[in-house]
Amino acid sequence: MEKPSDALLCAAAIAGDCTRLRDLLLAGADASFFDSDGMTPLMHAAAGGHADAVRCLLDAGAPWNALSPSNLSAGDLAMENAHQEAFDILLNFAIQAELVLGTIARRGRGEGTASHEEYLSDRVAFGEDRIMDAKSEAVMMAWEKPLMEAHARAICFSGDDCGRILNVGFGMGLVDEAIQRYKPLEHTIVEAHPDVYDRMIRSGWGEKENVKIVFGKWQDVLHQLGSFDGIFFDTFGEYYEDMREFHKYLYRLLKPGGIYSYFNGFCGSNAFFHVVYCQLVALELGDLGYSTQFIPLPVKECLSEDIWKGVKHKYWQLDTYNLPVVQASHDSE
Numbered sequence: 001m002e003k004p005s006d007a008l009l010c011a012a013a014i015a016g017d018c019t020r021l022r023d024l025l026l027a028g029a030d031a032s033f034f035d036s037d038g039m040t041p042l043m044h045a046a047a048g049g050h051a052d053a054v055r056c057l058l059d060a061g062a063p064w065n066a067l068s069p070s071n072l073s074a075g076d077l078a079m080e081n082a083h084q085e086a087f088d089i090l091l092n093f094a095i096q097a098e099l100v101l102g103t104i105a106r107r108g109r110g111e112g113t114a115s116h117e118e119y120l121s122d123r124v125a126f127g128e129d130r131i132m133d134a135k136s137e138a139v140m141m142a143w144e145k146p147l148m149e150a151h152a153r154a155i156c157f158s159g160d161d162c163g164r165i166l167n168v169g170f171g172m173g174l175v176d177e178a179i180q181r182y183k184p185l186e187h188t189i190v191e192a193h194p195d196v197y198d199r200m201i202r203s204g205w206g207e208k209e210n211v212k213i214v215f216g217k218w219q220d221v222l223h224q225l226g227s228f229d230g231i232f233f234d235t236f237g238e239y240y241e242d243m244r245e246f247h248k249y250l251y252r253l254l255k256p257g258g259i260y261s262y263f264n265g266f267c268g269s270n271a272f273f274h275v276v277y278c279q280l281v282a283l284e285l286g287d288l289g290y291s292t293q294f295i296p297l298p299v300k301e302c303l304s305e306d307i308w309k310g311v312k313h314k315y316w317q318l319d320t321y322n323l324p325v326v327q328a329s330h331d332s333e
Protein backbone atom coordinates (compact mmCIF):
# COMPACT_ATOMS: atom_id res chain seq x y z
CA MET A 1 0.00 0.00 0.00
CA GLU A 2 1.19 3.50 -0.82
CA LYS A 3 2.53 5.50 2.13
CA PRO A 4 2.78 9.32 2.17
CA SER A 5 6.58 8.96 2.36
CA ASP A 6 6.60 7.17 -1.04
CA ALA A 7 5.39 10.26 -2.90
CA LEU A 8 7.84 12.37 -0.88
CA LEU A 9 10.60 10.08 -2.12
CA CYS A 10 9.79 11.04 -5.71
CA ALA A 11 9.83 14.73 -4.77
CA ALA A 12 13.27 14.31 -3.12
CA ALA A 13 14.54 12.43 -6.20
CA ILE A 14 13.33 15.22 -8.51
CA ALA A 15 15.15 17.75 -6.31
CA GLY A 16 18.25 15.51 -6.10
CA ASP A 17 18.12 15.91 -2.30
CA CYS A 18 20.18 12.95 -1.04
CA THR A 19 19.84 13.73 2.67
CA ARG A 20 16.08 13.75 2.37
CA LEU A 21 16.15 10.59 0.26
CA ARG A 22 18.20 8.74 2.89
CA ASP A 23 15.91 9.92 5.73
CA LEU A 24 12.81 8.81 3.86
CA LEU A 25 14.35 5.45 2.96
CA LEU A 26 15.41 4.89 6.57
CA ALA A 27 11.88 5.72 7.65
CA GLY A 28 10.57 2.94 5.38
CA ALA A 29 9.72 4.69 2.09
CA ASP A 30 9.50 2.28 -0.84
CA ALA A 31 12.32 2.72 -3.39
CA SER A 32 10.32 0.77 -6.00
CA PHE A 33 7.25 3.00 -5.75
CA PHE A 34 5.58 4.15 -9.00
CA ASP A 35 3.93 7.58 -8.85
CA SER A 36 0.70 8.50 -10.66
CA ASP A 37 2.69 9.14 -13.88
CA GLY A 38 4.15 5.63 -13.70
CA MET A 39 7.59 6.94 -12.73
CA THR A 40 9.86 5.59 -9.98
CA PRO A 41 12.12 7.80 -7.79
CA LEU A 42 15.11 6.35 -9.68
CA MET A 43 13.64 7.46 -13.03
CA HIS A 44 13.15 10.97 -11.67
CA ALA A 45 16.70 11.10 -10.29
CA ALA A 46 18.13 9.80 -13.59
CA ALA A 47 16.08 12.20 -15.73
CA GLY A 48 17.37 15.09 -13.61
CA GLY A 49 20.98 13.85 -13.77
CA HIS A 50 21.26 13.59 -9.97
CA ALA A 51 24.08 11.05 -9.85
CA ASP A 52 24.31 10.81 -6.04
CA ALA A 53 20.57 10.32 -5.76
CA VAL A 54 20.76 7.57 -8.40
CA ARG A 55 23.49 5.82 -6.37
CA CYS A 56 21.57 6.18 -3.13
CA LEU A 57 18.35 4.76 -4.64
CA LEU A 58 20.16 1.83 -6.26
CA ASP A 59 21.81 1.04 -2.92
CA ALA A 60 18.36 1.04 -1.36
CA GLY A 61 17.13 -1.58 -3.82
CA ALA A 62 15.42 0.61 -6.43
CA PRO A 63 14.75 -1.53 -9.53
CA TRP A 64 17.12 -0.37 -12.30
CA ASN A 65 15.05 -2.16 -14.96
CA ALA A 66 11.58 -0.78 -14.12
CA LEU A 67 9.84 0.72 -17.15
CA SER A 68 7.74 3.87 -17.41
CA PRO A 69 4.43 3.84 -19.34
CA SER A 70 6.42 4.89 -22.44
CA ASN A 71 8.78 1.93 -21.94
CA LEU A 72 11.72 3.94 -20.70
CA SER A 73 13.98 2.83 -17.88
CA ALA A 74 16.02 5.11 -15.61
CA GLY A 75 19.01 4.40 -17.89
CA ASP A 76 17.06 5.50 -20.97
CA LEU A 77 16.13 8.76 -19.24
CA ALA A 78 19.74 9.46 -18.22
CA MET A 79 20.84 8.65 -21.80
CA GLU A 80 18.14 10.79 -23.47
CA ASN A 81 19.05 13.75 -21.27
CA ALA A 82 22.80 13.28 -21.73
CA HIS A 83 23.50 12.82 -18.01
CA GLN A 84 26.75 10.89 -18.40
CA GLU A 85 27.54 10.30 -14.72
CA ALA A 86 24.07 9.05 -13.85
CA PHE A 87 24.12 6.92 -17.01
CA ASP A 88 27.49 5.35 -16.11
CA ILE A 89 26.31 4.50 -12.58
CA LEU A 90 23.16 2.86 -13.96
CA LEU A 91 25.08 1.01 -16.68
CA ASN A 92 27.65 -0.42 -14.25
CA PHE A 93 24.95 -1.41 -11.80
CA ALA A 94 22.88 -3.06 -14.55
CA ILE A 95 25.85 -5.03 -15.90
CA GLN A 96 26.67 -6.35 -12.43
CA ALA A 97 23.03 -7.22 -11.80
CA GLU A 98 22.71 -9.04 -15.13
CA LEU A 99 25.96 -10.93 -14.52
CA VAL A 100 24.43 -12.34 -11.36
CA LEU A 101 20.73 -12.59 -12.17
CA GLY A 102 20.30 -12.39 -15.94
CA THR A 103 16.78 -11.02 -15.56
CA ILE A 104 16.36 -9.27 -18.92
CA ALA A 105 18.57 -11.59 -20.94
CA ARG A 106 16.59 -13.39 -23.49
CA ARG A 107 17.37 -13.97 -27.09
CA GLY A 108 17.34 -11.61 -30.01
CA ARG A 109 14.31 -13.04 -31.69
CA GLY A 110 11.18 -14.84 -30.59
CA GLU A 111 10.88 -13.90 -26.95
CA GLY A 112 7.51 -15.62 -26.70
CA THR A 113 8.67 -19.04 -27.86
CA ALA A 114 8.03 -21.65 -25.18
CA SER A 115 11.00 -23.90 -25.74
CA HIS A 116 13.74 -24.48 -28.22
CA GLU A 117 12.82 -28.17 -28.53
CA GLU A 118 9.24 -27.20 -29.33
CA TYR A 119 10.43 -24.76 -32.01
CA LEU A 120 12.58 -27.46 -33.61
CA SER A 121 9.75 -30.00 -33.70
CA ASP A 122 7.00 -27.61 -34.88
CA ARG A 123 6.56 -26.67 -38.54
CA VAL A 124 7.78 -23.30 -39.78
CA ALA A 125 6.10 -21.28 -42.54
CA PHE A 126 8.10 -19.69 -45.34
CA GLY A 127 6.90 -16.39 -46.81
CA GLU A 128 8.39 -13.97 -49.33
CA ASP A 129 9.87 -11.76 -46.66
CA ARG A 130 9.94 -13.96 -43.56
CA ILE A 131 10.03 -17.33 -41.85
CA MET A 132 7.45 -17.73 -39.10
CA ASP A 133 7.26 -20.31 -36.33
CA ALA A 134 4.06 -22.02 -35.14
CA LYS A 135 3.51 -19.28 -32.53
CA SER A 136 3.56 -16.36 -34.98
CA GLU A 137 7.07 -15.32 -33.98
CA ALA A 138 9.36 -14.24 -36.80
CA VAL A 139 12.29 -16.65 -37.11
CA MET A 140 13.92 -14.42 -39.72
CA MET A 141 12.85 -11.38 -41.75
CA ALA A 142 14.04 -9.91 -45.03
CA TRP A 143 14.51 -6.40 -43.58
CA GLU A 144 17.71 -7.74 -42.04
CA LYS A 145 19.34 -8.28 -45.43
CA PRO A 146 21.66 -5.23 -45.19
CA LEU A 147 22.67 -6.30 -41.68
CA MET A 148 23.45 -9.82 -42.86
CA GLU A 149 25.53 -8.39 -45.72
CA ALA A 150 27.48 -6.31 -43.21
CA HIS A 151 28.04 -9.35 -40.97
CA ALA A 152 29.31 -11.34 -43.98
CA ARG A 153 31.70 -8.51 -44.86
CA ALA A 154 33.01 -8.40 -41.29
CA ILE A 155 33.73 -12.13 -40.99
CA CYS A 156 35.04 -12.63 -44.53
CA PHE A 157 37.85 -10.09 -44.23
CA SER A 158 40.02 -11.61 -41.58
CA GLY A 159 43.00 -12.18 -43.86
CA ASP A 160 44.19 -11.98 -47.46
CA ASP A 161 41.51 -14.35 -48.60
CA CYS A 162 38.26 -15.49 -47.12
CA GLY A 163 39.41 -18.99 -46.08
CA ARG A 164 37.09 -21.18 -44.03
CA ILE A 165 33.81 -19.65 -42.88
CA LEU A 166 31.23 -21.02 -40.44
CA ASN A 167 27.63 -19.85 -40.18
CA VAL A 168 25.41 -21.19 -37.41
CA GLY A 169 21.70 -20.85 -38.32
CA PHE A 170 20.66 -20.71 -42.01
CA GLY A 171 17.20 -19.10 -41.72
CA MET A 172 16.56 -17.38 -45.06
CA GLY A 173 20.17 -17.88 -46.11
CA LEU A 174 20.74 -14.12 -46.35
CA VAL A 175 24.10 -14.13 -44.62
CA ASP A 176 25.11 -17.25 -46.56
CA GLU A 177 24.27 -15.64 -49.91
CA ALA A 178 26.45 -12.71 -48.90
CA ILE A 179 29.27 -14.99 -47.68
CA GLN A 180 29.24 -16.82 -51.04
CA ARG A 181 30.01 -13.55 -52.81
CA TYR A 182 33.41 -13.54 -51.06
CA LYS A 183 34.15 -16.99 -52.55
CA PRO A 184 35.33 -18.68 -49.35
CA LEU A 185 37.52 -21.73 -49.67
CA GLU A 186 35.05 -23.59 -47.46
CA HIS A 187 31.68 -22.46 -46.20
CA THR A 188 30.13 -24.58 -43.44
CA ILE A 189 26.49 -24.04 -42.47
CA VAL A 190 24.94 -25.57 -39.34
CA GLU A 191 21.13 -25.75 -39.29
CA ALA A 192 18.92 -27.58 -36.81
CA HIS A 193 15.36 -27.17 -38.10
CA PRO A 194 14.27 -29.98 -40.46
CA ASP A 195 12.02 -27.67 -42.57
CA VAL A 196 14.78 -25.08 -42.99
CA TYR A 197 17.25 -27.83 -43.83
CA ASP A 198 14.86 -29.36 -46.44
CA ARG A 199 14.43 -25.98 -48.06
CA MET A 200 18.20 -25.44 -48.21
CA ILE A 201 18.64 -28.75 -49.95
CA ARG A 202 15.77 -28.12 -52.38
CA SER A 203 17.20 -24.72 -53.29
CA GLY A 204 20.55 -26.23 -54.27
CA TRP A 205 22.76 -25.29 -51.31
CA GLY A 206 23.92 -28.90 -51.00
CA GLU A 207 25.37 -28.82 -54.53
CA LYS A 208 27.62 -25.80 -54.11
CA GLU A 209 31.22 -26.93 -54.29
CA ASN A 210 32.57 -24.97 -51.37
CA VAL A 211 29.52 -25.49 -49.10
CA LYS A 212 29.27 -28.12 -46.38
CA ILE A 213 25.90 -28.39 -44.66
CA VAL A 214 25.76 -29.88 -41.19
CA PHE A 215 22.25 -30.76 -40.06
CA GLY A 216 21.78 -30.66 -36.31
CA LYS A 217 21.96 -28.40 -33.29
CA TRP A 218 25.30 -26.65 -33.00
CA GLN A 219 25.51 -28.09 -29.48
CA ASP A 220 25.58 -31.61 -30.99
CA VAL A 221 27.84 -31.05 -34.00
CA LEU A 222 30.55 -28.61 -32.90
CA HIS A 223 33.07 -31.38 -32.25
CA GLN A 224 33.08 -32.33 -35.97
CA LEU A 225 33.60 -28.84 -37.38
CA GLY A 226 37.30 -27.92 -37.20
CA SER A 227 38.45 -24.30 -37.09
CA PHE A 228 37.55 -21.19 -39.11
CA ASP A 229 38.75 -17.79 -40.28
CA GLY A 230 35.30 -16.27 -39.89
CA ILE A 231 32.30 -17.31 -37.77
CA PHE A 232 28.75 -15.95 -37.59
CA PHE A 233 26.26 -17.06 -34.93
CA ASP A 234 22.54 -16.40 -35.38
CA THR A 235 20.09 -18.97 -34.04
CA PHE A 236 16.44 -18.71 -33.00
CA GLY A 237 14.62 -19.62 -29.82
CA GLU A 238 17.79 -19.73 -27.76
CA TYR A 239 18.76 -17.64 -24.76
CA TYR A 240 21.76 -15.50 -23.94
CA GLU A 241 23.02 -18.46 -21.92
CA ASP A 242 23.16 -20.58 -25.09
CA MET A 243 25.27 -18.04 -26.92
CA ARG A 244 27.49 -17.78 -23.86
CA GLU A 245 27.95 -21.54 -24.05
CA PHE A 246 28.88 -21.23 -27.73
CA HIS A 247 31.50 -18.62 -26.82
CA LYS A 248 33.27 -21.18 -24.64
CA TYR A 249 34.21 -23.08 -27.81
CA LEU A 250 35.57 -20.07 -29.70
CA TYR A 251 39.10 -20.90 -28.56
CA ARG A 252 39.06 -23.98 -30.79
CA LEU A 253 36.61 -22.86 -33.50
CA LEU A 254 38.26 -19.54 -34.37
CA LYS A 255 41.69 -19.61 -35.98
CA PRO A 256 44.35 -17.07 -34.88
CA GLY A 257 43.56 -13.83 -36.72
CA GLY A 258 39.96 -14.94 -37.30
CA ILE A 259 36.84 -12.79 -36.85
CA TYR A 260 33.70 -13.77 -34.99
CA SER A 261 30.34 -11.97 -35.10
CA TYR A 262 26.80 -12.67 -33.85
CA PHE A 263 23.32 -11.32 -34.46
CA ASN A 264 23.13 -8.62 -31.84
CA GLY A 265 19.41 -8.58 -31.18
CA PHE A 266 19.54 -8.62 -27.39
CA CYS A 267 16.89 -6.36 -25.85
CA GLY A 268 16.07 -4.89 -29.26
CA SER A 269 13.09 -2.97 -27.94
CA ASN A 270 14.87 -0.91 -25.27
CA ALA A 271 17.90 1.24 -26.00
CA PHE A 272 19.38 1.13 -22.49
CA PHE A 273 18.89 -2.61 -21.99
CA HIS A 274 20.50 -3.12 -25.39
CA VAL A 275 23.57 -1.10 -24.34
CA VAL A 276 23.75 -3.19 -21.15
CA TYR A 277 23.84 -6.35 -23.24
CA CYS A 278 26.43 -5.02 -25.68
CA GLN A 279 28.69 -4.25 -22.73
CA LEU A 280 27.90 -7.50 -20.95
CA VAL A 281 28.77 -9.67 -23.95
CA ALA A 282 31.96 -7.64 -24.55
CA LEU A 283 32.92 -8.07 -20.90
CA GLU A 284 32.35 -11.82 -20.93
CA LEU A 285 34.17 -12.24 -24.24
CA GLY A 286 36.97 -10.14 -22.75
CA ASP A 287 37.28 -12.67 -19.91
CA LEU A 288 37.68 -15.37 -22.57
CA GLY A 289 40.50 -13.41 -24.26
CA TYR A 290 38.54 -11.64 -27.03
CA SER A 291 38.07 -7.97 -27.77
CA THR A 292 34.79 -6.70 -29.19
CA GLN A 293 34.13 -3.61 -31.27
CA PHE A 294 30.64 -2.50 -32.23
CA ILE A 295 30.02 -0.94 -35.63
CA PRO A 296 26.90 1.25 -35.49
CA LEU A 297 24.60 0.73 -38.48
CA PRO A 298 21.51 2.90 -38.97
CA VAL A 299 18.45 0.68 -39.49
CA LYS A 300 15.54 3.10 -39.18
CA GLU A 301 15.01 3.08 -42.92
CA CYS A 302 14.76 -0.72 -43.07
CA LEU A 303 11.88 -0.70 -40.61
CA SER A 304 8.29 0.40 -41.07
CA GLU A 305 5.18 -0.54 -39.07
CA ASP A 306 3.92 -2.60 -42.06
CA ILE A 307 6.72 -5.14 -41.91
CA TRP A 308 5.57 -6.35 -38.49
CA LYS A 309 2.04 -7.22 -39.67
CA GLY A 310 1.21 -10.72 -38.37
CA VAL A 311 4.33 -10.87 -36.19
CA LYS A 312 3.61 -11.41 -32.50
CA HIS A 313 6.70 -9.75 -31.15
CA LYS A 314 8.60 -6.87 -32.75
CA TYR A 315 12.08 -8.05 -31.90
CA TRP A 316 13.82 -4.88 -33.09
CA GLN A 317 12.66 -1.30 -32.49
CA LEU A 318 15.87 0.70 -32.21
CA ASP A 319 17.28 3.10 -34.79
CA THR A 320 20.85 1.77 -34.65
CA TYR A 321 22.12 -1.79 -34.90
CA ASN A 322 25.47 -2.47 -33.24
CA LEU A 323 27.36 -5.00 -35.31
CA PRO A 324 29.89 -6.86 -33.16
CA VAL A 325 33.35 -7.59 -34.52
CA VAL A 326 35.17 -9.98 -32.19
CA GLN A 327 38.78 -11.10 -32.39
CA ALA A 328 41.38 -12.55 -30.05
CA SER A 329 42.68 -9.72 -27.85
CA HIS A 330 46.31 -10.36 -28.86
CA ASP A 331 45.29 -10.20 -32.57
CA SER A 332 43.76 -6.77 -32.14
CA GLU A 333 46.76 -5.26 -30.29
Ligand SMILES: C[S@@+](CC[C@H](N)C(=O)[O-])C[C@H]1O[C@@H](n2cnc3c(N)ncnc32)[C@H](O)[C@@H]1O
Residues within 6 Å of the ligand: 109, 139, 140, 148, 168, 169, 170, 171, 172, 173, 174, 175, 176, 190, 191, 192, 193, 196, 216, 217, 218, 219, 234, 235, 236, 237, 238
Ligand atom coordinates in the same frame (compact mmCIF):
# COMPACT_ATOMS: atom_id res chain seq x y z
C1 LIG B 1 17.41 -16.08 -37.37
S1 LIG B 1 17.62 -17.48 -38.34
C2 LIG B 1 19.17 -17.20 -39.12
C3 LIG B 1 19.07 -16.19 -40.19
C4 LIG B 1 20.30 -16.13 -41.07
N1 LIG B 1 21.37 -15.44 -40.40
C5 LIG B 1 20.00 -15.45 -42.39
O1 LIG B 1 20.84 -14.66 -42.82
O2 LIG B 1 18.96 -15.70 -42.98
C6 LIG B 1 18.01 -18.68 -37.13
C7 LIG B 1 18.21 -20.06 -37.68
O3 LIG B 1 18.90 -20.83 -36.68
C8 LIG B 1 18.36 -22.13 -36.66
N2 LIG B 1 18.65 -22.71 -35.33
C9 LIG B 1 17.99 -22.51 -34.18
N3 LIG B 1 18.60 -23.14 -33.17
C10 LIG B 1 19.69 -23.75 -33.69
C11 LIG B 1 20.72 -24.57 -33.13
N4 LIG B 1 20.77 -24.82 -31.84
N5 LIG B 1 21.67 -25.02 -33.98
C12 LIG B 1 21.65 -24.74 -35.29
N6 LIG B 1 20.69 -23.99 -35.87
C13 LIG B 1 19.72 -23.49 -35.08
C14 LIG B 1 16.89 -21.88 -36.92
O4 LIG B 1 16.22 -23.04 -37.34
C15 LIG B 1 16.93 -20.80 -37.98
O5 LIG B 1 16.97 -21.33 -39.27
